Amino acid sequence: MLLEVEGLDVRYGRTHAVKALSLQVADDELVTVLGANGAGKTSLLRALQGLVPASAGRIRFGGVDITRMSPPERLRQRLALVPEGRQIVISLTVHENLLMGAYCRSDSDVRRDVEGVYDRFPNLAARRDMPASVLSGGEQQMLAISRALLARPRLMMLDEPSLGLSPLLVERLFDLLRNLRADGLAILLVEQNTQMALEIASRGLVMELGKVVLEGPSEALASNDRLAAAYFGHAAQHAG
Amino acid sequence: MSGYASGIVAILCINLIFAYAIFVTAAAGQLNLGGAGFQAIGAYAAAWLSSSAHMPANVTIPLAILASALVGFVISFPVLRTRGVYMVLATFAFGQFVSGFLLRSPTFGGAIGMVVADYIGVGALVICAVVTTLLVFFLMASRLGLAIRSIHDDELVSTIMGVNVRAVQVAMFTLGGALAGLSGALYAHHFSFVEAQYFNSLLSIYVLLFVLIGGTQTAWGPLVGSLFFTLLPELMRVGGSWRYVVFGVVIVLMMVLRPQGIVTRALVARLSPRNWWPASSRAATRVSDAG
Numbered sequence: 248m249l250l251e252v253e254g255l256d257v258r259y260g261r262t263h264a265v266k267a268l269s270l271q272v273a274d275d276e277l278v279t280v281l282g283a284n285g286a287g288k289t290s291l292l293r294a295l296q297g298l299v300p301a302s303a304g305r306i307r308f309g310g311v312d313i314t315r316m317s318p319p320e321r322l323r324q325r326l327a328l329v330p331e332g333r334q335i336v337i338s339l340t341v342h343e344n345l346l347m348g349a350y351c352r353s354d355s356d357v358r359r360d361v362e363g364v365y366d367r368f369p370n371l372a373a374r375r376d377m378p379a380s381v382l383s384g385g386e387q388q389m390l391a392i393s394r395a396l397l398a399r400p401r402l403m404m405l406d407e408p409s410l411g412l413s414p415l416l417v418e419r420l421f422d423l424l425r426n427l428r429a430d431g432l433a434i435l436l437v438e439q440n441t442q443m444a445l446e447i448a449s450r451g452l453v454m455e456l457g458k459v460v461l462e463g464p465s466e467a468l469a470s471n472d473r474l475a476a477a478y479f480g481h482a483a484q485h486a487g
Numbered sequence: 488m489s490g491y492a493s494g495i496v497a498i499l500c501i502n503l504i505f506a507y508a509i510f511v512t513a514a515a516g517q518l519n520l521g522g523a524g525f526q527a528i529g530a531y532a533a534a535w536l537s538s539s540a541h542m543p544a545n546v547t548i549p550l551a552i553l554a555s556a557l558v559g560f561v562i563s564f565p566v567l568r569t570r571g572v573y574m575v576l577a578t579f580a581f582g583q584f585v586s587g588f589l590l591r592s593p594t595f596g597g598a599i600g601m602v603v604a605d606y607i608g609v610g611a612l613v614i615c616a617v618v619t620t621l622l623v624f625f626l627m628a629s630r631l632g633l634a635i636r637s638i639h640d641d642e643l644v645s646t647i648m649g650v651n652v653r654a655v656q657v658a659m660f661t662l663g664g665a666l667a668g669l670s671g672a673l674y675a676h677h678f679s680f681v682e683a684q685y686f687n688s689l690l691s692i693y694v695l696l697f698v699l700i701g702g703t704q705t706a707w708g709p710l711v712g713s714l715f716f717t718l719l720p721e722l723m724r725v726g727g728s729w730r731y732v733v734f735g736v737v738i739v740l741m742m743v744l745r746p747q748g749i750v751t752r753a754l755v756a757r758l759s760p761r762n763w764w765p766a767s768s769r770a771a772t773r774v775s776d777a778g
Binding site: 296322328334335336337339378 | 756
């Protein structure tokens, strides 16, 4: 197993965001984490990257215990995160954003890999010396993913990458994720777009109030009534 | 060079190095309103070592830099626990503490000040200013400079990209302390006299203005800012006391019309020699003023 999480707890003060969560991701597997807003999905990814401390539990990555490692140390273990809302550095140029992605690397292949990004995304190449703020939402998402890839991750975690993208761009995003997985990259995908996420994932987890309430192969989840309840049941509670 | 002109050049060199001291911390997103405190440490360290320990300037200046860098390093830990306006207040309090301490310390001459034995000419100041400027330009063009600018925009994203944000901020505070100490030591050895009252809060405010109005996005900002703020009051001398009023109005107008500072990255890109010819100027003119 590439990523093994056992009994992970995340607390912010009195809020118990993630409760005794266990999770595994194998090499070249795409696993999706689903759930309504406030289910604890973002907290889970933040804890896996080390941005918030785990109050209990253990995280092993590539056979190494990373539970107490800082975010830069985890990145050097080649665990990368594409945060929610894309989070590109808007006053840096497109090119500088990409260089930041390779910040953790000290090898000499960075230049070649950055050129590889430009080959893949000609839109980014055309704007390489402009501030990243001029990019459209879709281009920003491509930049955010490319930037994470430049850290040469073994596992890439994405937090709701389809948020705010047009249906056409969402299609292209999922095509890209499918290709990356085919190239052998393991992916942990947090999504609101349940249907599309289950189409490309081999397995899925459904979170509700910090706990995994449902887990299994994508096909089984897609036809499970509990999945809908995890969203609509929760939403109904809020509406009431 | 006339005495007047060489005096202006000396002040300009000292202000420039001082401005870079504040710039390196500001570029990483930290506002230091205690600049005068760090400069005073450098000035008094040099003055004391020169007059009481009878050391030559080429020994006192490195030691003064070391002293203020060390204080910068130690102070950075409590200061970096604060944010925004609280950081400004914490650094301000530090500056007040230093000048208050020096004013009451008999070792450092108290309110009488100290005479500095060893004199250095304006040439040495110019060399130090040029070296400092080149050093900061090199720093900002390096991989670390990229991380510094990234931290300025977004600490969280920088962390996700593998930058040890805290370590960079501590390093910049230490470097800022070192440069402020250098500017203080040069001041002491050139003007041959230091007094605690000179290193007051107004000086800290002025140097922060040099940097903020010059612009924090590129290393050109402090250069333009300190030139502007050192020369403008001199050029306005003909207007008598009114110059302070005009000066204040200019500052307010600058903040309203160009809050990101005189020099921005977009401006540098537009003026870059690469873009002097029409074929390649296309990209630069489309660069907008971001951040």
